[in-house]
Amino acid sequence: MQHIIDRSTLLASHNVYEAQKDGDSKNFRLHIRNYNNALAMASMAAHVDIPQGFGPYCFRVHGQVYHTIGGLRPPTGQQAQCAQVLIMDTGAAAEELAGRTVNQSCQKNIFASLHNVLKESNPYVRALRLMSQVVEDEARNARSEGRDSRPVRMVFNQSSTDDQRRYNAASANEVAIVYVGDEDVIPGDRFLMIHENSGNLRLISYLDKLCDPLTYPLLFPTGEDGWHPEMQRRNSTSPRRNRITQKEYYSYLLFTRHQIFNPLHFAGKLLQQFMVDSWLKIEMNRLNFVRHNQHNLRLDTVRGLQDYMLGDNDCDGPPGRRVILSATFTG
Numbered sequence: 338m339q340h341i342i343d344r345s346t347l348l349a350s351h352n353v354y355e356a357q358k359d360g361d362s363k364n365f366r367l368h369i370r371n372y373n374n375a376l377a378m379a380s381m382a383a384h385v386d387i388p389q390g391f392g393p394y395c396f397r398v399h400g401q402v403y404h405t406i407g408g409l410r411p412p413t414g415q416q417a418q419c420a421q422v423l424i425m426d427t428g429a430a431a432e433e434l435a436g437r438t439v440n441q442s443c444q445k446n447i448f449a450s451l452h453n454v455l456k457e458s459n460p461y462v463r464a465l466r467l468m469s470q471v472v473e474d475e476a477r478n479a480r481s482e483g484r485d486s487r488p489v490r491m492v493f494n495q496s497s498t499d500d501q502r503r504y505n506a507a508s509a510n511e512v513a514i515v516y517v518g519d520e521d522v523i524p525g526d527r528f529l530m531i532h533e534n535s536g537n538l539r540l541i542s543y544l545d546k547l548c549d550p551l552t553y554p555l556l557f558p559t560g561e562d563g564w565h566p567e568m569q570r571r572n573s574t575s576p577r578r579n580r581i582t583q584k585e586y587y588s589y590l591l592f593t594r595h596q597i598f599n600p601l602h603f604a605g606k607l608l609q610q611f612m613v614d615s616w617l618k619i620e621m622n623r624l625n626f627v628r629h630n631q632h633n634l635r636l637d638t639v640r641g642l643q644d645y646m647l648g649d650n651d652c653d654g655p656p657g658r659r660v661i662l663s664a665t666f667t668g
Contacts, residue, residue: 361447368443369607372555375434375443376451378420378461379406379541379551381614396609402617404548405538409468409491409531420531420551423462424469427452451555460560461551464491464513465531471515472533491515491531493547512560543618553611556600564618583622587615628660 365372374380382405383398409424411417416437422430430452435445455462468491479486493513529539529547541548549556549563557563564586569579590601591612601608 361444364442364444365447366603366605368440369555369605370610371440371443372447372451373553373607375437375440375448376422376455376554377552378423378465378554379404379548380419380538381552381610394606394609396606396613398613398617401621402543402614404541404543404552406529406531406541406551407538409465409472409489409533412534420465423452423455424466427456454558455554458559459550459554460512461493461547462554462560464493464515468513468515468531468533471517475517487518489515489517489533493529493531543621548618552614553607555607556604556611558600583615583619587612587619623666624662627662627666631661 382403384400386397386399388395388397407419407421409421411421417425417433422434425433427449431445431449434440434448435443440448456466468489472489475489476486491513529541529545541551544566546562546565546568550560562568564581564583566580568581568586570581590599593599593602601611604611
């Protein structure tokens with residue numbers, strides 16, 4: 338397992354966690370969830386129920402977790418959220434974030450420091466700022482040419498099999514391509530698309546490799562991929578099983594290694610959120626497998642019970658498709 342993933346890039350975030358003044362470092366670690374959520378490009382939505390009392394902090398959620406991302410710019414009259422903050426100037430972004438009620442215990446200079454780090458080291462932040470620059474260039478060109486501005490969209494995870502020379506791709510970096518024009522000029526599969534102005538949130542699949550780096554920029558400061566179904570071992574000894582499971586991946590991230598910095602071990606309350614989120618992704622993936630492989634499961638022992646339930650007129654369960662869980666799923 339030691340060569341599954343190259344995590345040497347985590348050294349780039351070492352200064353964010355340890356190289357600040359004592360007071361700043363303490364404030365950062367104490368309110369790290371606020372700092373991360375304020376600068377995250379995608380938001381985690383869940384019913385959070387933190388236990389009351391004087392015991393240790395415990396991050397607890399009920400129900401399903403969703404990960405969403407919005408447009409490049411907020412609707413008129415609304416505050417900038419998530420990725421929309423990262424295209425602002427550092428000073429203005431730090432002032433905006435530190436002035437919010439939810440961040441009243443956070444410090445403006447730490448927001449500024451984190452904003453600068455992400456601008457310099459995170460390819461997704463650079464992609465968003467690139468898109469913002471393309472939007473400004475298109476607006477300026479439209480005014481000079483006396484025409485309406487064309488829509489600008491950015492696509493992540495562009496398929497490597499698409500011939501980009503056939504299309505007018507305005508600009509690109511290592512993780513995204515920005516297109517100017519109608520949506521039908523965008524080639525291939527559109528895994529995740531960012532619009533210039535959109536009041537709607539787009540769901541990010543828990544199987545998407547963008548889910549973790551966009552939701553936890555302070556844990557993935559250089560934008561390395563999260564888990565995805567096609568992730569494979571680098572040096573596999575088994576020709577039959579080369580892919581990495583979610584459990585193996587997240588277990589690998591949590592390993593302690595001698596003289597190798599790992600921001601997860603310094604993340605405090607944010608680590609709890611990340612671990613709960615990761616566990617829920619694993620559970621959703623397992624349930625998804627059970628739901629789509631009912632015919633492969635050995636259900637003969639429960640067939641009689643299923644027939645009884647179908648014939649029971651007093652069964653007032655919710656409408657929908659019944660899914661039988663395997664005995665190995667403990668919940």
